[in-house]
Amino acid sequence: MSALYGLMAEFHDPKAVVEATEAARMAGYRQMDAYSPYPIEALSEALALPKSHVATICLGGGIAGLVAGYGLQYWSSVIEYPMNIGGRPFHSWVAFIPPAYETTILFAAFSAVLGMLALNGLPQPYHPVFNVPAFAGASRDKFFLCIEAGDPLFDAEKTRAFLASQPGVADVAEVQP
Amino acid sequence: MASTPHLDPASAPIIAPGHTFSSVTDKIASIVLARRTPLHWFLGFTIAFSVAQLVLLTIVRLLFWGIGSWGVTVPIGWGFDIINFVWWIGIGHAGTLISAILLLLKQEWRTSINRFAEAMTLFAVVCAAQYPLFHTGRPWIAAYWLLPYPNTMGLWPNFRSPLIWDVFAVTTYASVSAVFWYVGLIPDFATLRDRAKNKLMAMVYGIGSMGWRGSARHWHNYESAYLLLAGLATPLVVSVHTVVSFDFAVGVLPGWHATIFPPYFVAGAIYAGFAMVLTLAIPLRAWYGLKDFITDRHLDNMAKVMLATGLIVAYGYAMEAFFAWYSASSWEIFMIRNRMFGPYGHMYWALILCNVVAPNTLWVPRLRHSHAWLFFISLVVSVGMWLERYVIIVTSLHRDFLPSSWGMYQGTVWDWSFFIGTIGLFVTLLYLFVRFLPAISMFEMKTILPGARVEEHHS
Numbered sequence: 283m284s285a286l287y288g289l290m291a292e293f294h295d296p297k298a299v300v301e302a303t304e305a306a307r308m309a310g311y312r313q314m315d316a317y318s319p320y321p322i323e324a325l326s327e328a329l330a331l332p333k334s335h336v337a338t339i340c341l342g343g344g345i346a347g348l349v350a351g352y353g354l355q356y357w358s359s360v361i362e363y364p365m366n367i368g369g370r371p372f373h374s375w376v377a378f379i380p381p382a383y384e385t386t387i388l389f390a391a392f393s394a395v396l397g398m399l400a401l402n403g404l405p406q407p408y409h410p411v412f413n414v415p416a417f418a419g420a421s422r423d424k425f426f427l428c429i430e431a432g433d434p435l436f437d438a439e440k441t442r443a444f445l446a447s448q449p450g451v452a453d454v455a456e457v458q459p
Numbered sequence: 460m461a462s463t464p465h466l467d468p469a470s471a472p473i474i475a476p477g478h479t480f481s482s483v484t485d486k487i488a489s490i491v492l493a494r495r496t497p498l499h500w501f502l503g504f505t506i507a508f509s510v511a512q513l514v515l516l517t518i519v520r521l522l523f524w525g526i527g528s529w530g531v532t533v534p535i536g537w538g539f540d541i542i543n544f545v546w547w548i549g550i551g552h553a554g555t556l557i558s559a560i561l562l563l564l565k566q567e568w569r570t571s572i573n574r575f576a577e578a579m580t581l582f583a584v585v586c587a588a589q590y591p592l593f594h595t596g597r598p599w600i601a602a603y604w605l606l607p608y609p610n611t612m613g614l615w616p617n618f619r620s621p622l623i624w625d626v627f628a629v630t631t632y633a634s635v636s637a638v639f640w641y642v643g644l645i646p647d648f649a650t651l652r653d654r655a656k657n658k659l660m661a662m663v664y665g666i667g668s669m670g671w672r673g674s675a676r677h678w679h680n681y682e683s684a685y686l687l688l689a690g691l692a693t694p695l696v697v698s699v700h701t702v703v704s705f706d707f708a709v710g711v712l713p714g715w716h717a718t719i720f721p722p723y724f725v726a727g728a729i730y731a732g733f734a735m736v737l738t739l740a741i742p743l744r745a746w747y748g749l750k751d752f753i754t755d756r757h758l759d760n761m762a763k764v765m766l767a768t769g770l771i772v773a774y775g776y777a778m779e780a781f782f783a784w785y786s787a788s789s790w791e792i793f794m795i796r797n798r799m800f801g802p803y804g805h806m807y808w809a810l811i812l813c814n815v816v817a818p819n820t821l822w823v824p825r826l827r828h829s830h831a832w833l834f835f836i837s838l839v840v841s842v843g844m845w846l847e848r849y850v851i852i853v854t855s856l857h858r859d860f861l862p863s864s865w866g867m868y869q870g871t872v873w874d875w876s877f878f879i880g881t882i883g884l885f886v887t888l889l890y891l892f893v894r895f896l897p898a899i900s901m902f903e904m905k906t907i908l909p910g911a912r913v914e915e916h917h918s
Contacts, residue, residue, distance in 0.1 A: 316675040319905055322678070322912075381627040383698060388631040408513075423481040
């Protein structure tokens with residue numbers, strides 16, 4: 283039994299999974315995750331998830347993009363290849379704004395996406411939850427709560443009984459690692 | 460919905476009643492996962508793909524002959540290539556507006572149209588990119604004067620030129636739109652992976668999904684990233700057509716050198732884009748039975764956006780004429796008179812008819828709610844927006860300050876074949892998109908279903 287990844291309860295209603303998740307956290311479980319076919323804000327609250335770091339990464343990317351874009355223009359137009367074009371100064375900072383603006387957005391957008399993927403550990407081709415046959419419904423119309431075996435309070439019998447006692451639960455399945 | 464025309468579409472629900480999480484998933488996924496491809500798909504695809512071959516044919520001819528096969532000549536050095544580039548880029552803008560700006564404004568009705576509007580954006584940018592890429596006839600030369608990379612000649616681009624700004628704006632726009640689109644597709648790829656009937660499809664969609672499993676922890680970061688992308692795409696889309704308008708406005712030519720160009724171009728882009736979204740949405744919802752999701756209310760809203768942006772564009776035309784008069788500059792006055800009553804006058808008035816007169820019929824509710832009329836008007840607006848670019852570019856260039864250098868311009872058969880070819884390319888890509896990817900975002904549709912939202916309560 284110790285080889286289990288965790289126990290997974292299936293729900294058919296978004297409200298039920300949120301309530302069960304809240305109850306599990308109240309019962310002291312921490313190492314758990316809920317699964318839903320669409321984002322549910324209340325579920326993040328029920329899991330007491332900390333603020334996402336994506337915004338910070340995105341800000342960092344944006345600043346890097348601004349520095350890189352402006353730096354590239356300054357370096358190539360003033361230092362590396364100074365050219366007198368229509369008598370304009372080498373450092374034509376007004377003209378350098380549009381490309382720097384675009385690189386800021388470019389870097390910010392890519393860091394938001396890559397940051398999100400990195401924080402989520404994606405791409406991840408294999409995950410134990412996919413071993414539960416009913417889990418295919420998680421991308422359609424079913425909701426799941428999985429309490430993982432790594433949680434200090436996890437006990438195959440007691441946790442199963444706890445999940446089975448939740449209102450609205452449809453099934454409790456073992457998740458093979 | 461369609462059977463109850465007496466209902467006011469403006470107050471109708473944004474999704475037909477009776478739908479559940481499973482019915483939404485099944486309906487949208489079934490179009491992609493169906494084993495049999497409908498006959499009309501093959502028919503449409505074959506025609507579009509055949510027309511798209513004109514692009515290859517034109518490019519081969521162009522590479523052998525150079526741009527002599529086009530109609531551009533002194534004094535009109537900018538012809539179909541820039542007209543078509545601006546036209547396509549403009550069309551793309553509605554996709555970003557729908558997916559980003561309307562998301563930030565919490566316009567929930569956007570949910571069912573954002574996916575294919577974003578696809579339209581990407582494909583329009585693909586078509587637009589052909590023109591700057593090939594407009595010199597020698598695309599391999601474009602690399603070092605457009606892109607800043609260390610080359611053996613030690614050359615760097617001139618960053619004081621709006622054309623270089625354009626390169627940065629359009630490549631950023633293409634990249635960010637593609638990423639935005641893909642991020643939106645990840646959860647839907649997971650749905651298709653879980654519902655695919657054969658192993659190969661499950662694998663392909665599985666790779667696309669990156670192993671997405673709908674974890675609440677993942678959604679938490681995902682929502683944050685999605686919102687940030689929308690927040691970044693909004694200033695981006697406004698900047699793209701602004702920079703496109705700088706290509707003209709920074710020049711000294713009467714008819715181009717105007718401060719109204721950036722807002723006027725952005726409004727025109729959204730106008731053209733909504734016309735194209737309507738052109739695509741009306742047949743799509745009919746052919747694939749998606750009237751429950753793309754309801755009459757959606758068409759009504761889009762018609763209103765089109766009308767509103769059309770009026771902004773009309774204001775732009777009026778201001779162009781007003782500025783010419785108010786400036787008291789003989790060059791400006793000559794330009795506008797030549798534009799209205801010169802050799803290209805018929806195109807100017809055709810443009811006014813298409814872009815100013817025709818869309819005003821949408822004030823009448825009966826006409827606005829007629830799908831046939833709306834479809835017709837959206838095609839008229841697309842033609843009008845093409846004429847607008849033609850008029851701005853050609854009539855400004857063909858008679859400049861020096862009468863001895865005046866000339867006339869006409870597109871050759873190769874100009875037209877390139878243009879028609881890109882329309883074929885655009886339609887081909889759309890056909891492939893509808894067959895292989897979910898045309899409506901499944902996970903976002905679920906969020907607007909009744910009962911989807913769970914109230915937070917702290918215990």
